[in-house]
Amino acid sequence: MIGWIVFGVVAVVLLGYTIIIYNGLVRLKHAVAQAWSNIDVLLRQRHDELPKLVETCRQYMQFEKETLQKVTEARAAADTARQQGDVKGVGGAETMLRAGLGKIMATVEAYPELKANESFNNLLSRISNLEDTIADRREFYNAAVNANNVRIEQFPDVLVARMLGFGAKDLLVFSEEETADVDVRGLFSG
Known part of the structure; x- marks a missing residue:
């Protein structure tokens, strides 16, 4: 009889501990999803502003059509990756x-009329503010992902994580190209 009581107590304790681990993992999963959702909203807002910026620039910048085309293509690639939930794809497209x-x-700098254009400056300010906010949110997202990834590798959580x-x-992650200086001379050659 005592053996069954001990077995029952151990089973209840293990079940309770498993439930606690499971609930913690669920909390982390939802923290990652919430952090991604915050980034997703900002990316959408910025992507909505980009066509306006490109169109404003296009009116002034006739020979930089290739640059404008690359921005448009990168925007489309980032949007597709974002819609598919492909975080690595978003990172690569956002770098471009x-x-x-x-x-x-x-x-x-080569276009004083564009530089003085109020619409351009407003768009530039809006995009710049969104960039700063995206960087902050990316930090929160990566912290949530790191907490999730560490937790699912720790014992005994790894057992519950794998089982469920x-x-x-x-x-x-954005590549190092993001922080590299722009080759201004290369933009005007050719």
Whole structure:
């Protein structure tokens, strides 16, 4: 009789501990989803502003059509990756998009009329503010992903995570190209 009582107590304790682990993993999964949702909203807002910026630039910048085309293509690739939930794809496309925007900003110096255009400056300010907010949200997202990924690898959580299908999430990473200087001379050659 005592053996069954001990067995019952151990079973209840293990079940309770498993439930606690499961609930913690669910909380982390939803924290990652919420952090991604915050980034997703900002990316959509910025992507809505980009066609306006490209069109404003297009009116002034006749020979930089290739740069504007690259920004448009990168925007489409980032949007597709975002809609598919492909975090790595978003990171790659966003890197291309940011490089294109950097080239646009570098070439603006050659167009005093564009630089003085109020609509252009408003769009530029809005996009710049969105960029700063995206960087902040990316930090929160990556922290949530890191907490999730660490937790599902720790013992005994790894046992529950594997048994119930909790998996690792991808960090949102932009390549080093994002922070590289724009080759201004290369923009005006050719």
